[in-house]
Amino acid sequence: MSVIRKPESQPTEDTSARRKHRRRRTPQWLKRIRRFAQAVPWLSVLIILIAAVIVTGAVVSSVFSYALNRVQTSLGGFQRVVRDVGNAANGDFTLEDFDRLYSSVRDLQGSLGFAKSQTALLRPFRTVRPEIDDTLMLIDAADGLVNAADSMLNGMQPALSVLFGRGDDEVLTARISQGERLVERMRIGRTAFLRASEQLQTVRGWLDELTADSIPVDYLFYLNQLNTYYELLEQSNSVLLSAPELLTAAFGLGEQQDYLILSQNSDELRPSGGYISTYGWLSVRNGRVVEYGYSPTTATSPNPPPEDAVTEVTVPNWWIGYNSPVYAAWDGSWYADYPATAQMAMWFYDTGFNLHAPVDGVIAIDIFGFEAILAALGDVRIPGYVEAVNADNFREMIYTIRAEDGEHKAFLAALYTQIFSDWQDSISNAETNQRMLGVLLQALQEKHIMLYFNDPSLNESVQILGWAGNQAVTPQHDYLMTADANLGNKSNRSIIRQLAANVYIQPDGTAQNSVTVAYDYSRQTAENDPAVDEAFHGPLDYQNLLQVFVPRASVLTGWENFDFDPIVDQTDTYTNFIADIVLEYDSSQQYEFRYTTPLVVEPVGSYRSYSLLIQKQPGTRGDLVNVQVFLPPGATLLDSSPEPTASYTIDQTIIEYDLTLRTDQWITVTYTP
Numbered sequence: 001m002s003v004i005r006k007p008e009s010q011p012t013e014d015t016s017a018r019r020k021h022r023r024r025r026t027p028q029w030l031k032r033i034r035r036f037a038q039a040v041p042w043l044s045v046l047i048i049l050i051a052a053v054i055v056t057g058a059v060v061s062s063v064f065s066y067a068l069n070r071v072q073t074s075l076g077g078f079q080r081v082v083r084d085v086g087n088a089a090n091g092d093f094t095l096e097d098f099d100r101l102y103s104s105v106r107d108l109q110g111s112l113g114f115a116k117s118q119t120a121l122l123r124p125f126r127t128v129r130p131e132i133d134d135t136l137m138l139i140d141a142a143d144g145l146v147n148a149a150d151s152m153l154n155g156m157q158p159a160l161s162v163l164f165g166r167g168d169d170e171v172l173t174a175r176i177s178q179g180e181r182l183v184e185r186m187r188i189g190r191t192a193f194l195r196a197s198e199q200l201q202t203v204r205g206w207l208d209e210l211t212a213d214s215i216p217v218d219y220l221f222y223l224n225q226l227n228t229y230y231e232l233l234e235q236s237n238s239v240l241l242s243a244p245e246l247l248t249a250a251f252g253l254g255e256q257q258d259y260l261i262l263s264q265n266s267d268e269l270r271p272s273g274g275y276i277s278t279y280g281w282l283s284v285r286n287g288r289v290v291e292y293g294y295s296p297t298t299a300t301s302p303n304p305p306p307e308d309a310v311t312e313v314t315v316p317n318w319w320i321g322y323n324s325p326v327y328a329a330w331d332g333s334w335y336a337d338y339p340a341t342a343q344m345a346m347w348f349y350d351t352g353f354n355l356h357a358p359v360d361g362v363i364a365i366d367i368f369g370f371e372a373i374l375a376a377l378g379d380v381r382i383p384g385y386v387e388a389v390n391a392d393n394f395r396e397m398i399y400t401i402r403a404e405d406g407e408h409k410a411f412l413a414a415l416y417t418q419i420f421s422d423w424q425d426s427i428s429n430a431e432t433n434q435r436m437l438g439v440l441l442q443a444l445q446e447k448h449i450m451l452y453f454n455d456p457s458l459n460e461s462v463q464i465l466g467w468a469g470n471q472a473v474t475p476q477h478d479y480l481m482t483a484d485a486n487l488g489n490k491s492n493r494s495i496i497r498q499l500a501a502n503v504y505i506q507p508d509g510t511a512q513n514s515v516t517v518a519y520d521y522s523r524q525t526a527e528n529d530p531a532v533d534e535a536f537h538g539p540l541d542y543q544n545l546l547q548v549f550v551p552r553a554s555v556l557t558g559w560e561n562f563d564f565d566p567i568v569d570q571t572d573t574y575t576n577f578i579a580d581i582v583l584e585y586d587s588s589q590q591y592e593f594r595y596t597t598p599l600v601v602e603p604v605g606s607y608r609s610y611s612l613l614i615q616k617q618p619g620t621r622g623d624l625v626n627v628q629v630f631l632p633p634g635a636t637l638l639d640s641s642p643e644p645t646a647s648y649t650i651d652q653t654i655i656e657y658d659l660t661l662r663t664d665q666w667i668t669v670t671y672t673p
Contacts (some may be wrong), residue, residue, distance in 0.1 A: 155192030266619035296409030303352035338469030342452035489538030
């Protein structure tokens with residue numbers, strides 16, 4: 001190693017004296033180290049390293065920043081793969097998606113291995129400076145999470161070989177009749193899931209040792225992100241660990257399971273999906289659908305509960321009035337929370353002593369869901385009808401039959417029965433099952449199909465998977481959900497609904513919010529919609545009971561454009577703003593609510609974190625949503641998820657998002673106050 005020497009100069013008398021004074025005071029232990037270091041050269045390097053660690057954190061911060069930035073790049077890639085797999089479109093959901101997920105995990109393992117090698121020399125000295133110990137623990141926690149994810153993927157391999165048969169074209173083939181084999185293979189993977197559980201437990205210990213006040217502020221974002229990943233992996237692994245028992249119950253491997261099916265007409269939108277125009281049932285035994293049937297909904301179908309059972313139904317005074325309130329439990333639910341709707345429908349069906357009552361669960365499917373299934377199956381031919389039914393003519397045939405003879409419900413019941421029959425017959429067709437798997441997963445993710453079970457463990461699992469259609473309101477974050485209830489026609493496919501939300505975060509952690517709900521009901525769109533027909537399907541004007549759900553204990557401070565004052569319904573879980581509106585045919589209109597929230601900002605060390613959950617209404621295609629978040633004056637934006645559409649400062653920082661609400665959406669903003 002070359003040494004650059006400074007030019008020599010004669011020391012002054014005072015300088016020489018000071019040097020002599022320092023030499024006289026050199027401790028004996030340091031002299032011994034110097035002599036030993038001259039004999040053992042590597043010790044000199046170690047001494048320099050210790051001095052660098054003790055004297056300055058600049059080099060350490062540089063090493064950690066470089067290593068963590070490398071990790072962050074891979075984390076971003078990992079997130080993109082997970083999102084792409086989750087949003088795989090019909091026909092594009094192949095084993096290649098899973099291969100990409102494996103590749104991303106391997107890339108992340110490589111980045112973390114690089115980060116650990118870059119910081120290896122600092123590890124023996126982590127007790128010297130607390131921030132070194134904390135930062136190394138962050139890297140170890142990230143490594144532990146990725147290893148747990150790898151264990152989970154490995155444990156899923158045996159089940160994938162059964163659930164998704166790998167053919168010559170390497171596409172996913174759903175073999176829904178092989179439930180017993182699937183359960184067996186999930187049990188084989190249990191060893192890997194248990195290993196993942198141990199890895200996650202270790203990570204939890206590391207994360208618990210790290211606090212927002214102890215770690216360097218530059219790395220606080222990483223801590224928050226790792227906590228989020230931990231929760232996601234821990235929940236997913238809990239589902240995998242319990243999957244054999246859950247699948248045994250759901251597939252009827254122990255005993256037959258009977259399910260009620262609610263066919264929701266999303267053209268006549270209701271808070272949890274749509275008016276229940278037809279219903280069905282199916283029985284599952286040993287992993288196979290052994291019986292199924294469909295019927296139209298009438299005053300006597302299904303059999304209603306006894307008249308004295310009406311005392312068990314409490315209908316809010318602002319909801320639709322019924323001559324016999326007991327029917328509100330079946331086709332007029334005011335709940336935007338699907339589990340609550342399913343519980344009432346199950347009670348109605350079971351108390352009426354209908355076929356296979358009491359049922360073990362309730363499956364809801366709307367028109368979008370049926371259209372997707374038809375697209376996967378192709379043409380469906382119904383006995384007694386000349387024309388085949390497919391995704392393109394499905395709605396037109398329904399409303400044509402309704403207009404001609406009013407027997408559309410019988411047609412729907414026959415169609416849905418035939419769909420199940422064709423589905424069962426096509427199980428051995430790999431190509432059809434590939435398409436079917438893709439559309440079913442997409443329909444579950446987008447709330448066009450929702451599941452509810454009597455078994456609480458099953459319900460917990462489907463909630464983790466996002467297939468339950470439940471409202472997820474907690475006191476720790478801001479919340480918004482808009483729900484329409486069509487009270488007069490079938491026009492919802494022709495009405496475009498958009499949302500705009502402005503969030504003004506206050507210095508005390510509350511927020512002053514405004515929400516605008518805009519409707520566009522154009523003649524140009526409606527004229528091509530077979531459901532919009534004043535002669536047969538209800539008046540043209542859209543009469544709607546609007547509900548806007550916001551955090552519990554929010555206070556309504558103002559509103560615009562309503563003919564009557566909105567109703568405020570305070571519950572233990574949310575605040576509900578309710579308003580009757582009438583949207584004239586071929587018109588547009590906007591309605592605004594202004595309100596203040598309770599505390600919705602969480603302090604994280606010296607940072608602040610604001611989160612907003614926007615939930616999609618079941619039965620909708622996907623509203624366009626614009627959100628603007630105004631930070632308190634003087635606050636500085638540190639991080640945002642998702643990536644904002646725009647960010648600018650006009651007296652205060654404003655972050656803007658444009659979203660399409662096909663699924664529930666989270667917005668999280670981290671800032672310094």
